[in-house]
Structure formats: C-alpha cells, structure tokens
Amino acid sequence: MSPPSSFAIDLPDHLVHRAQRGEASAFEQIYRRFERPVFTLALRLTGQREEAQDVLQDTMFKLFDRIGEFRGDCPFWGWLRQIAVNEALMRLRKRNRQPLAEDSDEVDLEAHDVMLPPAAADAALLAQALGKLPEATRSVIWLYHAEGYTHDEIAALMGKTASFSKSQLARGTRRLRDLLRITQEVTSHA
Structure with missing residues (x-):
C-alpha cells in the first residue's frame, strides 16, 4: 500500500x-x-x-x-x-526535450520489480538519483510511489497508456536501484 x-x-x-x-x-x-x-x-x-x-x-x-x-x-x-x-x-x-517512444508490449510487473531498495530511505540519495532519470520516468515513479496514483490514472494525466506507465515504472525502478547501489558503494568506500 x-x-x-x-x-x-x-x-x-x-x-x-x-x-x-x-x-x-x-x-x-x-x-x-x-x-x-x-x-x-x-x-x-x-x-x-x-x-x-x-x-x-x-x-x-x-x-x-x-x-x-x-x-x-x-x-x-x-x-x-x-x-x-x-x-x-x-x-x-x-x-518537449525528447519524447519517449511508447512501448507497445504490455509489461508484467512483479512486486519486486517496483519496490525500491532500502537505500531509498535516504531522501538525499533518492533525490539525487531521481534527478538523473528522464522526466517522464521520474514523474511516473513519483506519481505512483509517493502520490499513490494508479497506472491508469498516470496514463490519463500524461496522455499515454497504462502500459507506458508500467514500463516507465519498471525501467525507472531498475535504474534507481543501480544508481542507489553505486551511490552506496561510493559512500561506503569514502
């Protein structure tokens, strides 16, 4: 929830x-x-x-x-x-920097694909990582996780499909995991 x-x-x-x-x-x-x-x-x-x-x-x-x-x-x-x-x-x-191509295939998401890693608890690291994501991806992640919008609601807001929202969430979450893992390693080695 x-x-x-x-x-x-x-x-x-x-x-x-x-x-x-x-x-x-x-x-x-x-x-x-x-x-x-x-x-x-x-x-x-x-x-x-x-x-x-x-x-x-x-x-x-x-x-x-x-x-x-x-x-x-x-x-x-x-x-x-x-x-x-x-x-x-x-x-x-x-x-209108660079429009993202809409995904035509439906993306099936498992619960572990959209859960953020524990490092996301650190707001500063998360904000820094979110800033590195494309605008549409960042928006989908924030609307879904922080504001509680559904994929259908996000799709309507952005003029896209629910599939687009799901794929942006999955890609963005994977990218966030990578960014937060890198940040953790750099921080722990410093």
Whole structure:
C-alpha cells in the first residue's frame, strides 16, 4: 500500500467557505498549509527548483481563480493535488526535450520489480538519483510511489497508456536501484 500523500491535509469546511467568499486571510492559511506539498510534488516531477517554484505559484493562482468550482464532493487536498500535478505535467510538456517512444508490449510487473531498495530511505540519495532519470520516468515513479496514483490514472494525466506507465515504472525502478547501489558503494568506500 502506498504511503499517504503529503497533500492529505484536512481543511475545515469553514476555511474553504471563507476562501470561496474571497477572504484573503483564508487564502493565506490555505497557501501556508499546502505550500510545501505542492512545491515538493512539483520539484519531484520537474526536477528543477525554479520550475517547481513556478508550478507552486501557478497552482496557487489557479486555486484562487477556481476555488468557487470546488464543490466538496472530494477531499480539498485531492482537488488541489490534481491542479498541482496538471501544472507540473504541463510544464514538462512545454519543455518537449525528447519524447519517449511508447512501448507497445504490455509489461508484467512483479512486486519486486517496483519496490525500491532500502537505500531509498535516504531522501538525499533518492533525490539525487531521481534527478538523473528522464522526466517522464521520474514523474511516473513519483506519481505512483509517493502520490499513490494508479497506472491508469498516470496514463490519463500524461496522455499515454497504462502500459507506458508500467514500463516507465519498471525501467525507472531498475535504474534507481543501480544508481542507489553505486551511490552506496561510493559512500561506503569514502
């Protein structure tokens, strides 16, 4: 089971209603509560601090513009997380560096193929290793492991297939294992 999302922050209904009425102090409280999770998600998906800061600002602007659309039929944090994911993925699409070829064959994943090695517990090593992965692969890994999205949900967000998500997860996890193993060996020999 995936760890709970860092976005899983409960907001009192009255705070959301105050923000919907345009109260600046309510927006400020919401911003403070969600600034870190939005920035972290954006950083993990984009891999760049400046872009993550831009995603944070764009997400919050969109929140302020669209808060009247929030109806309460899902948790507020889930609604905001979706805005943040969309903003980050939109930035990645705009970069348009090198499109990855979509895999046509279905990838069967065993549990051991998607579990990260124990070294992944070290956040600094993991962040460094994630930064070495292609954008799409890093995004799939983060959305799957950290945010708890399914392959179908990731595919819909990225405009790809579930097979693409599965193959990126499998390849990325293998690459992360290699990167983290190398980092461990270098660190232990230093």
